[in-house]
Amino acid sequence: MMIELKNLTKIYELNTNDKVIALKDISLSINEGEIVVLKGSSGSGKSTILSLIAALSKPTSGEVIVDAKQISKLPDSFASVYRRDNIGFVFQKYNLLTNLSVEDNILLPLIPLNPSQLEVDAKIDEVMKKFEIIHKKDTLVRNLSGGEQQRVAIARANVNDPKIIIADEPTANLDEKLSLNFIEILRELKSLNKTIIIATHDPLFFGLDFIDREIQIDNGKIA
Amino acid sequence: MSSKINIYLIKYAINSILRQKYKTFFIVTIFTFLVFLLTSIFFITNSIRYELDSTVDALPQIIVQKIKAGRHYDIDVDKVDEILELSGVSDAVARVWGYYYFENAGVNFSVVGIDKYENQYKNSLQSIVNKFDFEESSDEPFMVVGQGVKEVMNSSYFKEYFNFIKPDGTLKKVNIRGVFDSDTQLESNDMIVMSNETIREIFDIDETKATDIVVKVANPQEVSMVASKIKLMLPDSRIITTQDLKISYQNIFDYKSGVFLALFIVSLFTFFIIIYDKSSGLSSEEKREIGILKAIGWRVDDVLKEKFYESFIISFFSYMLGSTLTFAYVYIFQAPVLREIFVGYSQLKTTFELPFIFDLQTLFLVFFISVPVYVAATIIPSWKVATLEADEVIR
Amino acid sequence: MSKKIFVLLFILVSASVSVYAFTKTASSEPVLVQSGEEKHWCPVCGMNLKMFYKTNHTSKTEDAKHRQYCSIRCLVVDMKKQNIPTESVEVVDAKTEKLIPAHKAFYVVGSKVKGTMSKVSKLAFASKEDALEFIKKHQGKLVDFTTVLKLAQDSLVFDTSMIAKKKKKKIYPMGKKIFYKMCDTHINLAEYKEINELKSALKNDNLCRPLKEKQLQATALYLWEVKRLGDLGDITGKISVQKDEKCPVCGMFTYKYPKWVAQIFYEDAGEQKHYSFDGVKDLMKFYFNPKEWSNDKVTTKKDISKILVTDYYSQVAIDATKAYYVVGSDIYGPMGDELIPFIDEEDAKTFYMDHKGTKVIKFKDITPEEIYKLDE
Numbered sequence A: 001m002m003i004e005l006k007n008l009t010k011i012y013e014l015n016t017n018d019k020v021i022a023l024k025d026i027s028l029s030i031n032e033g034e035i036v037v038l039k040g041s042s043g044s045g046k047s048t049i050l051s052l053i054a055a056l057s058k059p060t061s062g063e064v065i066v067d068a069k070q071i072s073k074l075p076d077s078f079a080s081v082y083r084r085d086n087i088g089f090v091f092q093k094y095n096l097l098t099n100l101s102v103e104d105n106i107l108l109p110l111i112p113l114n115p116s117q118l119e120v121d122a123k124i125d126e127v128m129k130k131f132e133i134i135h136k137k138d139t140l141v142r143n144l145s146g147g148e149q150q151r152v153a154i155a156r157a158n159v160n161d162p163k164i165i166i167a168d169e170p171t172a173n174l175d176e177k178l179s180l181n182f183i184e185i186l187r188e189l190k191s192l193n194k195t196i197i198i199a200t201h202d203p204l205f206f207g208l209d210f211i212d213r214e215i216q217i218d219n220g221k222i223a
Numbered sequence B: 001m002s003s004k005i006n007i008y009l010i011k012y013a014i015n016s017i018l019r020q021k022y023k024t025f026f027i028v029t030i031f032t033f034l035v036f037l038l039t040s041i042f043f044i045t046n047s048i049r050y051e052l053d054s055t056v057d058a059l060p061q062i063i064v065q066k067i068k069a070g071r072h073y074d075i076d077v078d079k080v081d082e083i084l085e086l087s088g089v090s091d092a093v094a095r096v097w098g099y100y101y102f103e104n105a106g107v108n109f110s111v112v113g114i115d116k117y118e119n120q121y122k123n124s125l126q127s128i129v130n131k132f133d134f135e136e137s138s139d140e141p142f143m144v145v146g147q148g149v150k151e152v153m154n155s156s157y158f159k160e161y162f163n164f165i166k167p168d169g170t171l172k173k174v175n176i177r178g179v180f181d182s183d184t185q186l187e188s189n190d191m192i193v194m195s196n197e198t199i200r201e202i203f204d205i206d207e208t209k210a211t212d213i214v215v216k217v218a219n220p221q222e223v224s225m226v227a228s229k230i231k232l233m234l235p236d237s238r239i240i241t242t243q244d245l246k247i248s249y250q251n252i253f254d255y256k257s258g259v260f261l262a263l264f265i266v267s268l269f270t271f272f273i274i275i276y277d278k279s280s281g282l283s284s285e286e287k288r289e290i291g292i293l294k295a296i297g298w299r300v301d302d303v304l305k306e307k308f309y310e311s312f313i314i315s316f317f318s319y320m321l322g323s324t325l326t327f328a329y330v331y332i333f334q335a336p337v338l339r340e341i342f343v344g345y346s347q348l349k350t351t352f353e354l355p356f357i358f359d360l361q362t363l364f365l366v367f368f369i370s371v372p373v374y375v376a377a378t379i380i381p382s383w384k385v386a387t388l389e390a391d392e393v394i395r
Numbered sequence C: 001m002s003k004k005i006f007v008l009l010f011i012l013v014s015a016s017v018s019v020y021a022f023t024k025t026a027s028s029e030p031v032l033v034q035s036g037e038e039k040h041w042c043p044v045c046g047m048n049l050k051m052f053y054k055t056n057h058t059s060k061t062e063d064a065k066h067r068q069y070c071s072i073r074c075l076v077v078d079m080k081k082q083n084i085p086t087e088s089v090e091v092v093d094a095k096t097e098k099l100i101p102a103h104k105a106f107y108v109v110g111s112k113v114k115g116t117m118s119k120v121s122k123l124a125f126a127s128k129e130d131a132l133e134f135i136k137k138h139q140g141k142l143v144d145f146t147t148v149l150k151l152a153q154d155s156l157v158f159d160t161s162m163i164a165k166k167k168k169k170k171i172y173p174m175g176k177k178i179f180y181k182m183c184d185t186h187i188n189l190a191e192y193k194e195i196n197e198l199k200s201a202l203k204n205d206n207l208c209r210p211l212k213e214k215q216l217q218a219t220a221l222y223l224w225e226v227k228r229l230g231d232l233g234d235i236t237g238k239i240s241v242q243k244d245e246k247c248p249v250c251g252m253f254t255y256k257y258p259k260w261v262a263q264i265f266y267e268d269a270g271e272q273k274h275y276s277f278d279g280v281k282d283l284m285k286f287y288f289n290p291k292e293w294s295n296d297k298v299t300t301k302k303d304i305s306k307i308l309v310t311d312y313y314s315q316v317a318i319d320a321t322k323a324y325y326v327v328g329s330d331i332y333g334p335m336g337d338e339l340i341p342f343i344d345e346e347d348a349k350t351f352y353m354d355h356k357g358t359k360v361i362k363f364k365d366i367t368p369e370e371i372y373k374l375d376e
């Protein structure tokens, strides 16, 4: 799945005379199956790029084209369907419902599809096994450690078997051992031929063999 | 898209209700209480109104009383003949009745005399005559009493008979032949029915006199014409028609139902304050949840559907709980406390029971002013949040 | 002082009581001139002679039989049936309670004392002084026997209709109930020549369980005046209509207007069928031109077997052809101006007065013009 960003600009208007220019005229294209790392200091605009690709927000100007479709102009409910079918997003703060069990969190993206019981059980089991969280399936998320929570977030992102995986600062809350563990997971995902975009400023990601491209973002521009 | 019901969505809604234990408990309590209060008010007023109507409808169309010096006086039995001559009158009955004060228990019985061969002026009396063979086989006088009377007499150790004290101080022993329980509570609880001869003896009423005369008019359209003719014929009489009675009963009722109306308004007010509070915004927790759901691919409709299930389940459950409680409260426990608002009515009739009426209209009314309102009050703010950019909500 | 007032008051009260204390019942054993156990009752109306003793009259028929009546009213009735020499009539002196020749008696009519079977009471006295004293106390007018007899004859129709109403509304239904509850229902009424014989038999031959005089009288009247004549006067009940019966003329559901319902009956293959109407007006429209409204079973008046209308006052079914109709009254039926039916002409006239009717007509005098004029 081909992702193309054309002259993207994103301006946050805080109020009439105070605005933040988060992105300035960014153009970028990511090929299908490619794994890309966006690096850059905090506040440089990485998360904004991810959010635009996932259609969680709309650009001030410019276009996001995924698989030849104008994502940036989709009406709200089509944007939801686009995310549901194509994007697995691992958020920086995981964005799990901490009062729900592991299993119920992973189920969430499937609910709008009104799936059958069999289908659901098979899919959830598969991702829970793959991301090694099945032993905690009935535990409430708020009782899990940071690394376990991340695995739940990853499992949830993968349960719909999306073509594109997005991860925002995936190792920000992890110690080194768990971070290395995550890199192994990435490697595995890459082998499944998914397009992967990671925003991070963690040096652990730099110069890894299976990363296709590292793109430096500075002040809302590609350096 | 499949149109079948989304079990997972419902499960999620239920789960979400159960998760928010405190909030759910609070809403169910308030909601149930309000539904309970509203339906109780309606049920009680309806039941009493029904009672009232059936009581009044069972009353004779015209009652003729003799008035002397502004007070109710015994009327000549002969007047029956004169009244019977009027066109439109199908029957006239001279009634002998009165109140007997039973000092031991400090209660009043209403004692009603009947002639078994006359057409009875009330269906309830007719059924008593039919059921308890009013045959004076022996010389022993007897009576048939209401349940309440029976209980009072029993507690004073009058089980087989009762001794009435006549005006001259002597005793009159009257056997208790039976206890009647009529279907509607037509003032039957404190009523004693006996033959005209016996009651005349107890109250010392001459055979040529009666307490009043009741008149039956076959064509209700003629009641007022007949009433005015009787008035002309017997200028010293007071003529009471069912219409008059209905109006005076209604007056008491309307005054009392004013109190109910106030209660009604207060409860509605409370309900809408809660609604207002709810619709003015969601907690950041709730907002975040909606944001997350959208971010992982839920559409606005999915979110709203879930919110609908959630609010419908909780409000419908409360509604059912509230109305079930009402049924039990009003019809099984006879509405303690709230019923006291009708003391005025109970003075009119010492004891009465609320007749069971399945009041579908009230149930619908309360349903429509509560459940959809609550559902809307839940969905609208959720909709506002769900249509925001997901990014803004979860960041 | 206050004692004197008390005494005065007492005298006043007791005096006023004595005004109402006049009773027609015999104060001692009455003189009964008839023979047999039936002598206690009036042969004409069956009433107890002792109870109305002070208005009693007696006579001796041509075949020398003694008869005793509760009042002059029954004497007059009897005189119409058989030859009774006026000179043979005797009357009870209301003062001395002795029988005296009627033509010599002083009668007081129209006093405050209630009449026996009549609106106006007629009491007799042997002495003029007694009569005048009575008038002082109870008012009334002094007349002789010839005048009283004429008066009684003239008011007979009125008095009879007054009693008839009471009987029909009250006494017959009561008597019927008592009879079926308390008496031997296999009684052969043809055995009795007069009502007092029947009464005597009911009382003395164990035909009924013990009854009070009032109950006995009601039973006897029911048997004598209703059952003996085949229960004809009995009320037939309301016209019944099914929920789906529509008026063929106006199309309205008739069960909604029970006060006005009327029916036309006809035969269809041996079965009795009917049309129901929501008033006499629509019924008459049909009656005058059945073809316009009916199926082909009723094409002319000849096909109609029976017509029932609802009596306005009693609300029971009556024969339309025998009824009287009031036109132009202020009472409206479901279809506006109506012909209001009554089985009793008196009732029709009363209604006509009460409700500003323009006329009272009989069934055969109703014309189509009259009917269609009502709709204007």
Ligand SMILES: Nc1ncnc2c1ncn2[C@@H]1O[C@H](COP(=O)(O)OP(=O)(O)O)[C@@H](O)[C@H]1O
Pocket: A012, A013, A014, A020, A021, A022, A040, A041, A042, A043, A044, A045, A046, A047, A048, A049, B392, B395
């Ligand atoms: N919702 C927002 N409203 C206002 N400013 C925002 C918002 N989101 C991000 N920004 C600003 O946009 C810039 C880029 O932010 P972000 O994309 O989160 O950078 P990074 O992920 O590289 O740290 C920052 O200056 C940040 O303050």
Ligand SMILES: [Mg+2]
Pocket: A043, A046, A047, A048, A168, A169
């Ligand atoms: Mg960021």
